[in-house]
Amino acid sequence: MVFKKYFIPRFIQYLTVLFIGITLVFIIPRLLPSDPVEHQLNRMTAQGQYLDPAAVEEMRETLQELYGLKGGLLEQYLIYWKRLFTGNLGPSFTQFPTPVIQLIKISLPWTAGLLLVSLLLSWLIGTVLGGIKVSFPNSIVAKIIEFFAMGIRPIPYYIMALVLLILFAFVFPVFPMTGGYSMGAEIGFNLKFILDLLRHAFLPIMSMVVLEIGGWFIQMRNVASNVIEEDYVVYAEALGLPKIKIIFRYIMRNAIIPQITGLALNLGFIFGGALITEIVFSYPGIGTLLYSAILAGDYNLIMGVNIFSIVGVSTAMLIIDLIYPLLDPRVRYQ
Amino acid sequence: MSMIDVKELKAYYTTEKYGRIYRVRAVDGVSFQVHKNEIYGIAGESGCGKSTLLKAISGLIKPPLEILEGEVIYNFDDQSLNILSLQEDKQRRKVRGIRLSHIPQGSMSVLNPVRRIRKSFQDLIDAHLKLENRTHLNDMNMVKKHLDALGLEWNVMHSFPHQLSGGMRQRITIALATILKPDIIFADEPTTALDVVVQRGVVQLIKKIKKEQQNTLIMVTHDLAIHANLCDRLAIMYAGKIVEEADVNLLFNQPKHPYTQMLLDSLPKLGDKSTRTSAPGTPPSLINVPPGCRFHPRCPEATERCRREIPELVEVEKGHRVACFLEEGSK
Incomplete structure (x- = not known):
């Protein structure tokens, strides 16, 4: 009954969002003025080679078929879906003939690892600090936390990243300057490689965590400072419940609900990549991949990355919807 | 012995605005005793300080509420406690x-x-x-x-x-x-x-x-x-003070304070079809309380003395306390 009333409508909504999103991904690149087939042909002829017009025509047709640009729009659309279901996103135009899915497969673990760790860390620290601030508003610790969280947050991200890089990779060369792992390192599941990986990931993760803590802190502080005025918290005080219990079970427990929504939404965004981080720290990842794909008009790659993003965000939304009743009984059975 | 003994309790809300300190005198010099096993009622209009009085005597004091002076003593069977002198976390919490x-x-x-x-x-x-x-x-x-x-x-x-x-x-x-x-x-x-x-x-x-x-x-x-x-007993509060306190039947049958009389006159009575009247005017702001008796701007029988001096809550007959100069004079 609950399954029918709660789960099925949300699952249908999820599928609808996916369908619309993926269709938009199909339509939008086709509205662009540049034609990737012409682009590719121009590149070939620009090299000064003489090409027989008939051969050019033949090549155009082959390219169109490869790129999924053959035939009318409807025909292309149906082929597009057919390819999607077989996990084939087509070849990349710029790194022809490597399939898009393979490029994404290489970049995705880097991005996902980097963003997931920094998101979870900043969320956890920001939420706990926000809770501390509200529970002990006049303590010195709370004031120091607030001062730093509010002071660091407005710093633009790229400046923060560059400062960290200059400080800890150049002035005090504690951490490596570029890359995801040392050049020539043996890739494998062993302690040496993992330590190397962590050392390389430390600065990029830090740069994001330090700034994002502020955002989570402020959200938690604002929500919790409303919760603290709620009748049930005041009444818990009036009944003499221990302070620790009031903080965790009454204040934090209620204030954390919007925090979890925020976390889940942000989890969906980890497939979009972190472009500036990747550029500043020369870190491999989806952001750079997408950026170069946009510059080169590499439709298939753009579409591939976007499809991952869409699936990521909407799956995150579905998961929030499904776990929400566990967090907040008031939305149960609705 | 009385169960609760409240002495000269003053609980104000203190706020600061543009460098000026405002005091809302929600409870201003209230004394009363509650006996064991009785039901003690406190009545009054909205904003007369009833709820603040409760907060203060139960020790639920959080800024901006402040206790300026006074004592609240509980005489339990095994011990007496002055709740206002206890520490919030260690002791008050254990009592509540x-x-x-x-x-x-x-x-x-x-x-x-x-x-x-x-x-x-x-x-x-x-x-x-x-x-x-x-x-x-x-x-x-x-x-x-x-x-x-x-x-x-x-x-x-x-x-x-x-x-x-x-x-x-x-x-x-x-x-x-x-x-x-x-x-x-x-x-x-x-x-x-x-x-x-x-x-x-x-x-x-x-x-x-x-x-x-x-x-x-x-x-x-x-x-x-x-x-x-x-x-069992009822106290009437007006603008942060108790103006009358008596046994509930006595109070309803022989109200002495003009405010209590007006309150009771506003209630419908069986068989009485005349139009009910309410007290004229509105309760005073607790930031700028009127000098003298706080009720004098609305009191039909106010004299020059009421505008200058503050009437004390005195016992006019056994178990009936009233804060009004009219009663003092008649005694």
């Missing part, structure tokens, strides 16, 4: 919930929305009873017994607060407030926002608990009908 309990105003939102009701009961029991020789099953049996005694269903324990009706929530809250058999219960407008049928149920519930547990009850509401029904 088990010796002093609250039936709150607006029980719609006093239960934690994400916790099942039985958890709220468990929280309270955990907070105040020692863990030795206590099991979860025993606790729940105690709750069950208490609910049975109050005529409430055990099933509601598994619900979340939002799944219950307003009246049910209020009754559950009363059960929660009284499960540990407190010596003193503060009831802050327990019937407000309920319809009369539920109000009657709540009043009967409170009476029943009082009879069984022999607690002392302080009842605050603006509803004089509830007071007439429930209370």
Whole structure:
């Protein structure tokens, strides 16, 4: 009954969002003025080679078929879906003939690892600090936390990243300057490689965590400072419940609900990549991949990355919807 | 001996605006005693300081509320406590919930929305009873017994607060407030926002608990009908002060203070079809209270003296205290 009333409508909504999103991904690149087939042909002829017009025509047709640009729009659309279901996103135009899915497969673990760790860390620290601030508003610790969280947050991200890089990779060369792992390192599941990986990931993760803590802190502080005025918290005080219990079970427990929504939404965004981080720290990842794909008009790659993003965000939304009743009984059975 | 002894209590809300300090004199020099086992009523208009008085005497003091002076002494069977001199975390917290309990105003939102009701009961029991020789099953049996005694269903324990009706929530809250058999219960407008049928149920519930547990009850509401029904003694508050206090029957039959007279005149009476009148004007702001007697701007019998001097609350006959110069003169 609950399954029918709660789960099925949300699952249908999820599928609808996916369908619309993926269709938009199909339509939008086709509205662009540049034609990737012409682009590719121009590149070939620009090299000064003489090409027989008939051969050019033949090549155009082959390219169109490869790129999924053959035939009318409807025909292309149906082929597009057919390819999607077989996990084939087509070849990349710029790194022809490597399939898009393979490029994404290489970049995705880097991005996902980097963003997931920094998101979870900043969320956890920001939420706990926000809770501390509200529970002990006049303590010195709370004031120091607030001062730093509010002071660091407005710093633009790229400046923060560059400062960290200059400080800890150049002035005090504690951490490596570029890359995801040392050049020539043996890739494998062993302690040496993992330590190397962590050392390389430390600065990029830090740069994001330090700034994002502020955002989570402020959200938690604002929500919790409303919760603290709620009748049930005041009444818990009036009944003499221990302070620790009031903080965790009454204040934090209620204030954390919007925090979890925020976390889940942000989890969906980890497939979009972190472009500036990747550029500043020369870190491999989806952001750079997408950026170069946009510059080169590499439709298939753009579409591939976007499809991952869409699936990521909407799956995150579905998961929030499904776990929400566990967090907040008031939305149960609705 | 009296159970609660309040002496010259002054509780102000202090706020600062543009460098100027504003004091809302919500409770301004209030003294009264509550005897053991009685129901003491406090009545007054909205904003006269009733709820602040309750907060102050139960030691729930948080900025901007400040206690300027005064004492609140509890004489329990085994010990006397001056609640205002206790430390908040170590001592006051231990008294609240088990010796002093609250039936709150607006029980719609006093239960934690994400916790099942039985958890709220468990929280309270955990907070105040020692863990030795206590099991979860025993606790729940105690709750069950208490609910049975109050005529409430055990099933509601598994619900979340939002799944219950307003009246049910209020009754559950009363059960929660009284499960540990407190010596003193503060009831802050327990019937407000309920319809009369539920109000009657709540009043009967409170009476029943009082009879069984022999607690002392302080009842605050603006509803004089509830007071007439429930209370032994009644105090009328006006602008942060008690203006009259007497046995409830005496007060209703022979009100002495002009304000009390006006209040009672505004109530409908059986068989009396004349138009009811209310007191003229509005209550004064508690930031700028009028000099002299606080009621004088609205009092039909105000004299020059009322505008200058503050009348003391004096006993005009046994158990009947009034703060008015008219009574002083007639004595």
